[in-house]
Amino acid sequence: MASASAQLAVDRQVKVISDFEYNLAPDRIPSTNVTVETAQKAIKLAIVSMTLITVEIRRDPTFIRTYSSNFRNAWKGVWTWLEFLHTQCVVRQEYGETLMLQSLRIIPFIINVFTRGDRNLRKDIQTTPGIFRKLVPHYLQEGDDNTQDRANIETKFDFSAAMMTLLQDVEFLDTTVLPSVVEAADGGAGAIAQVTVDRLRVAIAKTPPDLSVIESRLCLLSIFTINLYRPLRSAMLLHKSLPIIIDTMNMIDAQPAHSFVAGTGHSTFASLVMLCFKTLFASLESSNGSAWIAKAIDAGLLPVVLQLSRRLAQAGVDPLIAKAVSKKVLDVVQEHLVYRSVLHRLAKALRKIDRTSISDHLPEPILGGWVTFKAAATSSLELKSEFEAARKTWEIEPGCFGCQFPDVSLPSCCRLRSDRILNAHLLVPNSLR
Structure with missing residues (x-):
């Protein structure tokens, strides 16, 4: 019975792929001399075929990887179709509002599911000429909740999700990808940074917070922050990506443990916190570090790092990992203890930590790193006091x-x-x- 069921699933998948390849072949795109009804029929068949692919992926998450060669071979035709849908159905609205809305939904959706399943296919899509000129403007125009409902038609134009999955593995992106993203944005890197930061700010301000939405927006902010493309990375910092990361960490720390339940659609506590730390490391290690360190301390960097490190250990994460992430932040701050701007803010942070007794509840691996850092910080603060007292006579x-x-x-x-x-x-x- 089990083998028969498995064979039925395989037969169904083969049929879905066969219909997909047929209906999305470039020669199936309606020409200008066919009737509107004929064109609409071909468009609907293409959209249905793409939708059935997404349904099959829900049934079997390995579907894309299993048939990756088929999808890689079909991608050129699929992209030709997506360009047609965008130009004729979305921009020119040649075939009515319903197909316009369905096109807006399926374009990011099919890119999202394709790029999520196979790295080679994702690279093919990343380097497709013109793809970001289609995606980025819609990403910048999306509403705060990524939904746009018209005429009571259920739609979700999630260009953010398409961007996130398309740009994942940022360390391995082709060097042309991020410049293409910035070039496609009206307003350049600054516009991308402002929208990305603002969307995360809106998400963490909602009560109760939707942790899955926060994770997706944090992922995109992380991608734009940890990349090595300087114009985009600098724009993120200038548009206050560092304070918003710390605000996000404070929001996470404010959530009770039961908010992070695996398997319910919510992100786990550890995955969210580690993503925050990963993004934080990249920001703190940026050029002109002392200015960003001072701003981060002002925003509450040290208390929340200690709190989340402690909670990581309590959540079952290896205490040595919890120690490592907190120590990495403390080491970066310690490198900047020669700057008065940093020390001035650090003195306030240390007083707050002492007043709230945060360090009293740290487990031993984390506590050792904090004691070492605090000793170095205290010594530097004493030198600062001597320096400022002596300079009056110079x-x-x-x-x-x-x-x-x-x-x-x-x-x-x-x-x-x-x-x-x-x-x-x-x-x-x-x-x-």
């Missing part, structure tokens, strides 16, 4: 502005003279202003 060195060390030589004027010099901008010669 004279300004001729040839420099702001340099208050009478014995500093001009050749070393652009370098940090000692641990007590806590801002490099104090030592800039007039000739380099």
Whole structure:
């Protein structure tokens, strides 16, 4: 009985693929000399065939991988169809509102399911000329909830999901992909960054929060933050991606443990937290780090890192992993303890942590890293106090502005003279202003 059932499933899948390949062949695209009724029939068959593919994937998540060669061979024709649907049904609305709405739904949906199933197929789609010129404008125009309902027709135009799955494995993206994404956006990298940050901000502000929506928006923000394409990465930081990551971490920490139940459609606590940490690492290690570190501390970086590290350990994550993620953040901050802007904010953060007794409840692996960091921070704060007390008696060195060390030589004027010099901008010669 089991083997007969399995054979029926295989036969059904073969039929679905056969119909898909036939109905989405490029020569099935309606020409300009056919009647509207004939064109509509061909379009409906193409949309139904794509929809049946998504139904089959729900039944069998390995469906795309099993028949990946078929889908890779069919992709060129599928893309030709998607371009036709976008131009004729969406932009020009040649065939009525119903087909316009169905096209808006199926275009991102089929890209989403194709790119989720097979890495080679995903790479084919990523490098398809013009694909981001179709996706990115719709991504930027989507509403906060990614839904647009017209004429009581149930639709979900989830271009965000298509972008997220298409750009996953950001470390292995072809070097042309992200520049193509930015080029396709009206407003460039700044527009992408602003929309991505704003959408996550809206998601974490909702009560109760939808954790699956938050995870998808956080994934896209992470992709745009951890990539090596500098214009996009810099734009994310400039549009306050770092504070919103910390706000997201605070929101996660505020949720009770039962909110993160595997198998209910919600993300697990550990997966969300680790995604936050991954994105946080990339932001903190960016260029001009001291400015971002100071802003992150202002936004509540240290308390939430300790809290979530503790909760990771409590949730069953290996304590050494929980220690490693917190220690990595603390190590990055510690590298910037020579900057007064960082230390000024750090003093407030340490007082808050002491006042709320957060560190009193840390498990041992995490506590050890925190004690080491706090000792280094306290030492730097003491040096800062000595520095600021002593600088009142120093004279300004001729040839420099702001340099208050009478014995500093001009050749070393652009370098940090000692641990007590806590801002490099104090030592800039007039000739380099």
